[in-house]
Amino acid sequence: xxxxxxxxxxxxxxxxxxxxxxxxxxxxxxxxxxxxxxxxxxxxxxxxxxxxxxxxxxxxxxxxxxxxxxxxxxxxxxxxxxxxxxxxxxxxxxxxxxxxxxxxxxxxxxxxxxxxxxxxxxxxxxxxxxxxxxxxxxxxxxxxxxxxxxxxxxxxxxxxxxxxxxxxxxxxxxxxxxxxxxxxxxxxxxxxxxxxxxxxxxxxxxxxxxxxxxxxxxxxxxxxxxxxxxxxxxxxxxxxxxxxxxxxxxxxxxxxxxxxxxx
Numbered sequence: 001x002x003x004x005x006x007x008x009x010x011x012x013x014x015x016x017x018x019x020x021x022x023x024x025x026x027x028x029x030x031x032x033x034x035x036x037x038x039x040x041x042x043x044x045x046x047x048x049x050x051x052x053x054x055x056x057x058x059x060x061x062x063x064x065x066x067x068x069x070x071x072x073x074x075x076x077x078x079x080x081x082x083x084x085x086x087x088x089x090x091x092x093x094x095x096x097x098x099x100x101x102x103x104x105x106x107x108x109x110x111x112x113x114x115x116x117x118x119x120x121x122x123x124x125x126x127x128x129x130x131x132x133x134x135x136x137x138x139x140x141x142x143x144x145x146x147x148x149x150x151x152x153x154x155x156x157x158x159x160x161x162x163x164x165x166x167x168x169x170x171x172x173x174x175x176x177x178x179x180x181x182x183x184x185x186x187x188x189x190x191x192x193x194x195x196x197x198x199x200x201x202x203x204x205x206x207x208x209x210x211x212x213x214x215x216x217x218x219x220x221x222x223x224x225x226x227x228x229x230x231x232x233x234x235x236x237x238x239x240x241x242x243x244x245x246x247x248x249x250x251x252x253x254x255x256x257x258x259x260x261x262x263x
Contacts, residue, residue: 016185
């Protein structure tokens with residue numbers, strides 16, 4: 001897809017990767033409809049790019065919020081791209097979570113994403129070419145201690161992307177599953193950053209992640225995984241999961257120590 005022809009709805013646009021993605025797409029001439037619950041920062045972008053950016057304040061977990069996005073997309077003149085980037089993460093052992101936090105994470109990362117895609121899909125199908133982008137994670141392919149609920153949500157999103165891609169194989173709507181590794185955003189609390197430092201886990205800059213996503217959109221790729229050795233471990237986990245079990249077992253005491261510490 002040519003980026004200057006991109007008319008995109010972006011959820012999670014105020015997040016670390018979201019902000020970098022918005023800036024990169026604007027440089028390429030895309031037109032953007034930004035969705036968020038807290039829209040002050042997004043409105044500043046709209047004010048600076050009045051002909052390219054519109055903002056809709058909506059909670060996509062609510063039916064009324066999804067209806068607001070659909071109505072805004074219609075006023076926008078239609079869309080040919082949906083970028084599902086909204087999401088939350090909780091680091092900690094499963095027994096440390098409460099039920100509400102688990103439900104909220106699954107509700108945004110999975111349920112609301114599927115529901116919004118469902119509502120916007122008829123509009124996307126009206127286009128000559130269209131694209132659904134689901135922002136996943138390396139943890140959508142590797143179950144990692146301390147991130148059990150988050151992994152569950154990203155495994156689900158990867159499965160959704162694969163099934164929807166096959167469901168739309170006879171249409172002009174493509175589906176991209178994009179999986180960054182650890183990224184330097186506020187989603188990662190201080191104890192996660194400290195743990196990654198001790199485990200020598202690299203964390204990417206959001207701008208570099210955004211540029212790789214733009215490259216994947218240009219090429220209409222079906223999947224893109226970021227980082228080395230993360231891409232190797234994704235493949236290894238699918239073929240020889242017991243090997244990954246053993247590697248993560250060695251890391252488990254460190255993960256548990258940081259998971260039990262206050263962020």
